[in-house]
Amino acid sequence: MTTIETVSEQRCFEGMQGFYTHASAVCGGPMRYAVFLPPQAAQGPVPVLWYLAGLTCTAETFTIKAGAQRVAAELGLALVMPDTSPRDTGLAGATGDWEFGEGAGFYLDATQEPWTSRFRMYSYVVDELPRLVAERLPLDMNRQGLFGHSMGGHGALTIALRNPHRFRSVSAFAPIVAPSEVPWGQKAFSRYLGDDRDAWAAYDATALVKGGARFGGTILIDQGEADTFLVNQLQPQRFETACEDAGQKLELRMRPGYDHSYYFIQSFIEEHLRHHAAALTA
Numbered sequence: 359m360t361t362i363e364t365v366s367e368q369r370c371f372e373g374m375q376g377f378y379t380h381a382s383a384v385c386g387g388p389m390r391y392a393v394f395l396p397p398q399a400a401q402g403p404v405p406v407l408w409y410l411a412g413l414t415c416t417a418e419t420f421t422i423k424a425g426a427q428r429v430a431a432e433l434g435l436a437l438v439m440p441d442t443s444p445r446d447t448g449l450a451g452a453t454g455d456w457e458f459g460e461g462a463g464f465y466l467d468a469t470q471e472p473w474t475s476r477f478r479m480y481s482y483v484v485d486e487l488p489r490l491v492a493e494r495l496p497l498d499m500n501r502q503g504l505f506g507h508s509m510g511g512h513g514a515l516t517i518a519l520r521n522p523h524r525f526r527s528v529s530a531f532a533p534i535v536a537p538s539e540v541p542w543g544q545k546a547f548s549r550y551l552g553d554d555r556d557a558w559a560a561y562d563a564t565a566l567v568k569g570g571a572r573f574g575g576t577i578l579i580d581q582g583e584a585d586t587f588l589v590n591q592l593q594p595q596r597f598e599t600a601c602e603d604a605g606q607k608l609e610l611r612m613r614p615g616y617d618h619s620y621y622f623i624q625s626f627i628e629e630h631l632r633h634h635a636a637a638l639t640a
């Protein structure tokens with residue numbers, strides 16, 4: 359069994375907020391993640407909700423900024439927050455640009471050198487970390503949901519669309535819905551995946567829906583209308599059109615006055631947690 363090192367554990371709303379590190383076989387080095395266990399976990403396995411964070415974020419960002427624990431404790435949901443990439447890789451070009459490399463793993467498995475040995479966040483989030491937490495924590499892995507923000511919203515949508523039987527619920531705050539078509543995604547995908555755009559489609563929510571991927575429940579998205587990334591990077595209408603054409607159920611809520619920040623996420627976190635709880639605790 360992989361050794362887990364506890365960085366910290368603190369009582370929170372009668373549950374426990376922890377930060378942990380472990381040696382990741384998939385990412386070839388140490389990885390950090392956070393878990394909130396609600397008080398109900400003392401009685402038995404609880405549903406688990408994965409949160410994938412955005413560019414520049416760590417396992418701490420959502421944990422300390424979103425204010426999710428109070429309602430997660432009420433609803434009996436465990437929260438798992440992975441980091442957004444491997445760290446201290448020592449690879450030239452992996453630091454110094456907030457849109458690429460460390461802090462910008464894009465929840466994909468890189469196929470190009472030198473990234474392919476370390477930047478494997480798709481397999482880390484889909485396979486390695488779930489196995490590791492399921493072995494140690496009272497989590498009901500038959501009741502999993504997934505959500506995320508921006509780059510992490512892209513991760514949540516693509517992972518749910520590719521694994522619809524694993525996840526009962528999915529939602530996103532201001533997701534990158536069509537990375538192949540916008541500067542953030544084009545920069546990252548060309549470096550991690552190379553120039554073959556067919557390889558990009560597996561990590562593009564809009565392309566996945568156009569290609570036939572479906573999620574069983576309603577996909578929930580909140581998007582701020584005052585988000586400075588809305589026009590150049592996020593473009594939710596691309597996903598909305600693809601879902602309409604495909605008959606994929608989507609609730610896209612445009613929120614006047616809200617930007618891209620964690621103040622926006624704080625404002626709607628309770629609605630997202632209740633959306634997931636409705637599917638996970640039914």
Ligand SMILES: N[C@@H](CCC(=O)N[C@@H](CSC=O)C(=O)NCC(=O)O)C(=O)O
Pocket residue numbers: 411412413414415419423456507508509510618619620
């Ligand atoms: N360059 C800026 C902006 C970085 C930023 O806005 N990051 C977002 C995610 S963007 C898409 O994935 C974020 O969530 N930041 C964390 C936060 O606490 O707001 C910078 O370096 O700050």
